[in-house]
Amino acid sequence: MAYKIVKLIDGRTVTLDWIRKEDLPDVVEALNSVIKEGRFLFLNDEITDMNAEIEWFEHAMKDGMIYLVARTEGKVIAGASMQPQTGKHAHIASYGIFIHKDYRDLGLGTALTTEMINIARERGFEIVQLSVYASNTGAKHVYEKCGFKEVGRLTRGIRYPNGTYTDEILMELLMD
Secondary structure, eight states: OOSEEEEOTTSOEEEEEEOOGGGHHHHHHHHHHHHHHTSSOSOOSOOOOHHHHHHHHHHHHHTTOEEEEEEETTEEEEEEEEEEOOGGGTTEEEEEEEEOGGGTTSSHHHHHHHHHHHHHHHTTOSEEEEEEETTOHHHHHHHHHTTOEEEEEEEEEEEOTTSOEEEEEEEEEEOO
């Protein structure tokens, strides 16, 4: 059973669901398409080692990672995750999201982020934090719309492969 069905602005329907191990090849394919763009994610290199990815997945799930995938026509087109922090940071979850370029600006980022905030609240997190490129104005807009506030900025924190820079912005959402 799907976690939630979302209707996009263009009328297409997307299913949000909990990630499963068997989703990993599709997740990697969608994630690699965003990595190749070189503009939004911290990774420079595409994921090529599926065994390492499975190992990462199993370890992250054991550590409490929360991960929703978005599917349409049986294909993964986006993912959003929260990683609980540990020790004195155990009240904080770190958020990340990726969306295939064909599904951006259609409300999917807002839908995934809103659902993850709801899950964070249900699970008792006090703060959700994230980092976003200053040049990624679309994502920053979504986060602000969902209640995140900018709390810090690392000047030239991101260096693109072509040698140019953008700032890295730290944002947080206090759950109280």
